Amino acid sequence: MPESTIILNNVGIERALARIAHEIVERNEVSADIVLVGIQRGGVSVAERLAKNLSQIWNAPVPCGSLDVNMHRDDLGHRAAPTVHPTLIPFDVTGKTVVLVDDVLFSGRTIRAAMDALTDFGRPKRIQLAVLVDRGHRELPIKADYVGKNQPTSAKEKIHVRLTVPGAQDEVVLERP
Amino acid sequence: MSWNRKHLLDIESLSADEITTVLDTAKAFKAVGERAIKKVPALRGKTVVNLFIEPSTRTRISFELAAQRLSADIVNFTADASSLKKGETLKDTARNLEALNADFIVIRHSAAGAAHFLARTLNTHVINAGDGSHEHPTQALLDAFTIRERKGTIAGLNVTILGDILFSRVARSNIWALTKLGAKVTLCGPSTLVPRTFEAMGCRVTHDVEEAIRDADIIHLLRIQHERQRKTMFPSIGEYTTLFGLNKARLAKTKPDSLIMHPGPVNRGVEIDSEIADSVRSLILEQVTNGIAVRMAVMFLVNGGKGPQEITGG
Numbered sequence: 390m391p392e393s394t395i396i397l398n399n400v401g402i403e404r405a406l407a408r409i410a411h412e413i414v415e416r417n418e419v420s421a422d423i424v425l426v427g428i429q430r431g432g433v434s435v436a437e438r439l440a441k442n443l444s445q446i447w448n449a450p451v452p453c454g455s456l457d458v459n460m461h462r463d464d465l466g467h468r469a470a471p472t473v474h475p476t477l478i479p480f481d482v483t484g485k486t487v488v489l490v491d492d493v494l495f496s497g498r499t500i501r502a503a504m505d506a507l508t509d510f511g512r513p514k515r516i517q518l519a520v521l522v523d524r525g526h527r528e529l530p531i532k533a534d535y536v537g538k539n540q541p542t543s544a545k546e547k548i549h550v551r552l553t554v555p556g557a558q559d560e561v562v563l564e565r566p
Numbered sequence: 567m568s569w570n571r572k573h574l575l576d577i578e579s580l581s582a583d584e585i586t587t588v589l590d591t592a593k594a595f596k597a598v599g600e601r602a603i604k605k606v607p608a609l610r611g612k613t614v615v616n617l618f619i620e621p622s623t624r625t626r627i628s629f630e631l632a633a634q635r636l637s638a639d640i641v642n643f644t645a646d647a648s649s650l651k652k653g654e655t656l657k658d659t660a661r662n663l664e665a666l667n668a669d670f671i672v673i674r675h676s677a678a679g680a681a682h683f684l685a686r687t688l689n690t691h692v693i694n695a696g697d698g699s700h701e702h703p704t705q706a707l708l709d710a711f712t713i714r715e716r717k718g719t720i721a722g723l724n725v726t727i728l729g730d731i732l733f734s735r736v737a738r739s740n741i742w743a744l745t746k747l748g749a750k751v752t753l754c755g756p757s758t759l760v761p762r763t764f765e766a767m768g769c770r771v772t773h774d775v776e777e778a779i780r781d782a783d784i785i786h787l788l789r790i791q792h793e794r795q796r797k798t799m800f801p802s803i804g805e806y807t808t809l810f811g812l813n814k815a816r817l818a819k820t821k822p823d824s825l826i827m828h829p830g831p832v833n834r835g836v837e838i839d840s841e842i843a844d845s846v847r848s849l850i851l852e853q854v855t856n857g858i859a860v861r862m863a864v865m866f867l868v869n870g871g872k873g874p875q876e877i878t879g880g
Contacts, residue, residue, distance in 0.1 A: 457594060460606035460866070469570050470870030473594035509603040 396540055397561035402521070402552070405537030406435070409519050410442035412535050417486055420447040422514065424485045428503050429457040429474040431492030434552040435521050439490060454478035456489075458502035476506070483511035488535075492550040494520040497531035522561055524548055572871040573685045573692040574864050576701040577742040585743055588863050589711050595866070596859035598635060608866055609638035614670040615663045616642045618695070619650060622674050624830055624854065625695050625704075629672050632861035638670070656680065657687055664688050670865060673697070691868045699733040705829055706739035708860040710747060712853050713784055716825060721748030726778050728810060729788030729837055732759045732799075736829045737788060741767045754778035755788075755810055758799040775810050779820050787812060787828045787837050803836055813839045817847075825849050 397405065417423050423443070427436025433455045440453035456478065459471040489503055504516060519535035524542040540563065542548065547564040569587045577585070598606055614633040618626050626642065633640040643663070645651070650659055656675070663671060671688065673681050674695040681694035696702040714720050725744050731737040731753050741764070744751050751769035753760050762771050772778045779785050790806060800806055812826065826838070826848045834840040843850060 460594075460598070460608045462608075465608055465866075466612075466869050468870055469872070470591070470867045473591050473866075475594060476597060505607070509601065509606070 392565045394563045394565075395560050396548075396563045397522070397538055399557055399559040402537070402559045402561065403556070405521060406438050406442055409535040409537060410439055410446060413439075413443060413488060413517075413519070414446055416517070416534070420449060420451070422484070422486050423488065424452040424454070424480060424482060425488050425490055426454045426456050426478065426482075426503075426507065428489060428491045428499060429455055429459075429476075431550055432490045435492050435519075435550075436490035438552070439488075439519065452480045454480065456503055456506055458499055458506050461502035461506045463498060463502065478510050481511055482507065482513045484514050486515050486517065487513040488517045488519050490519045492521050492552075493548050494518075494523045494531075494533050494536075495526055497527045497529035500531050501529050521550060522548055569867045570871050572868060573681075573694075574703055574868055575681045575685055575692065575694050577703045577706050577739045577746075578701065580703075580742075580746070582746045582748075585707065585710065585746060588707050588860065588867065589714055591867060592707070592711050592856070592860045592863035593715075595635075595862040596856065598862070599855070599858055605635050605637055607637045609633065609636035609669075609869060612636075612638040612669040612869070613667060614638045614640040614672060614865070615666075615668040616640060616644075616672050616695075617660070617663065618643065618672075618674040619645045619656070619680070620674050620676045620696070621645065622696070624857075625674065625702075628854070628857040629693075629695060629704075629861050632858050632865060633670075635858065636862055636865055638865070656683070660684050660688055664690055670868075691865075691871075693864060693868065696735055699735050699738070701739045701742075702735040703739050704857070704861055704864060705736050706743040707864070708853060708857040709740055709786070709827060709829070710743050711860050712827065712849050712856050713744075713749075713825075715856070716849065716852075717783060720744065723749045723783040724752065724781050725749045725784040725786060726752040726754060726782040727786045727788065728754045728775065728778065728812070730759050730790045731755055731764065731788065732761065733791060734788050738767075740786065741769055745769065752778050752782070756800045756806065776816060776819060779812075779816065779824070782820060782824050785812065785820065785824055785826050787826065789828075789831065789833055789837060807836055811835075811837055811839070812842055814842065817842060827853060829853065 425436045425440050427433035436453050440451045443451040457474045457476045459473045517534040520533045521537040523536045523539050545566050549562045551560050568583050630640050670691045672693045672695050675697050678698035678700035680697045685692040727737050745768045753764050753771045757773050828850045
């Protein structure tokens with residue numbers, strides 16, 4: 390029977406996202422140059438929340454897109470073909486600061502694929518990375534710029550991020566096998 | 567999402583769920599074709615061989631572009647230049663291609679079952695690009711994709727396939743795909759070319775064109791295949807056009823939102839009026855565009871397919 394622990398509840402998630410938004414504001418002076426891109430699937434709703442926080446701080450809309458990285462994965466052909474979700478980037482990323490957003494940072498391979506996929510859409514001025522949870526176990530030299538919670542894990546454990554609408558049931562759960 | 571097949575050989579053995587998986591995946595690949603950079607690295611380093619033992623231009627080019635947009639390398643092997651003319655068997659040709667470390671073989675052949683035969687013989691992924699009068703699965707998938715994109719859904723639609731159905735692999739694959747997805751399929755054409763035996767595939771057969779297209783949401787036209795023995799099947803092309811050709815008068819008696827499809831090549835003035843072929847109700851060119859996306863999706867999916875695949879039929 391797997392054992393589950395809540396590592397972030399709805400208040401914790403809200404605080405983490407508010408803090409990340411303020412860190413993004415601190416690090417990036419010109420709000421007009423910031424766009425958010427959430428990685429399918431888990432990163433998209435995190436990106437939307439962050440975009441909402443940022444537009445309240447800046448009092449201006451912050452563009453937010455979604456990116457599916459499955460066509461750029463490095464393990465295609467080694468496993469059954471993944472489900473491909475829509476990529477919607479309805480703005481030009483060239484010259485912008487793109488904040489890639491994902492729910493959980495693990496091996497770093499998804500982020501590597503995301504950076505490759507993103508450069509097919511243009512040449513961002515810089516790419517930053519925001520994640521709700523960093524669980525360690527990196528397999529590539531990749532580091533997040535903004536982290537909601539650092540959570541040391543064993544490789545066998547699982548992390549489930551549940552973001553709901555309107556948000557009262559939000560939680561991040563650590564599951565031990 | 568469900569796909570664990572190593573090959574795409576026919577539609578008959580696919581489930582509705584598998585067909586839907588292809589269509590959903592193709593949607594994402596269509597978006598790739600609309601970008602400034604129309605290429606993704608999904609099949610980087612893979613080799614695709616287009617083994618076209620029967621002539622084809624549009625299907626071959628569509629597979630070529632699909633493979634290239636997936637970053638695969640592709641070589642064309644056509645009947646004219648091939649050693650098959652020098653007496654080599656299909657099996658030997660294919661095994662030679664496999665010895666070149668081809669990862670995918672896309673085969674078009676005049677014999678039904680050629681793709682199934684290769685899938686049993688080789689270790690590569692095999693994609694059927696048309697085998698005799700048996701099946702043309704990627705054509706049916708791109709047709710289904712085009713219908714779903716324009717009509718939102720396929721279940722419950724009336725689709726009429728009109729023309730030379732007897733030896734049509736396009737018709738067979740479309741009948742399988744559309745009925746599995748819940749469409750009501752009507753077949754129409756001269757009784758010699760549209761025998762009632764097709765009712766066994768779950769569709770309606772009629773020889774009255776106006777009745778066949780009256781309630782159709784989709785009118786799918788097929789060309790008269792002059793290259794097959796047609797002289798004994800009906801009196802003349804002129805009579806075919808008079809009795810079954812889609813003209814303005816006939817189109818006026820259909821649903822106002824009925825759409826027209828044709829797998830090409832179109833014989834203007836025979837099965838369809840030139841003006842109708844170019845009208846806003848014609849999806850002919852959209853079918854061509856969607857063909858690339860669907861073939862990208864098929865190659866992407868079978869690339870990950872490892873599961874044992876029972877090869878029946880062929």
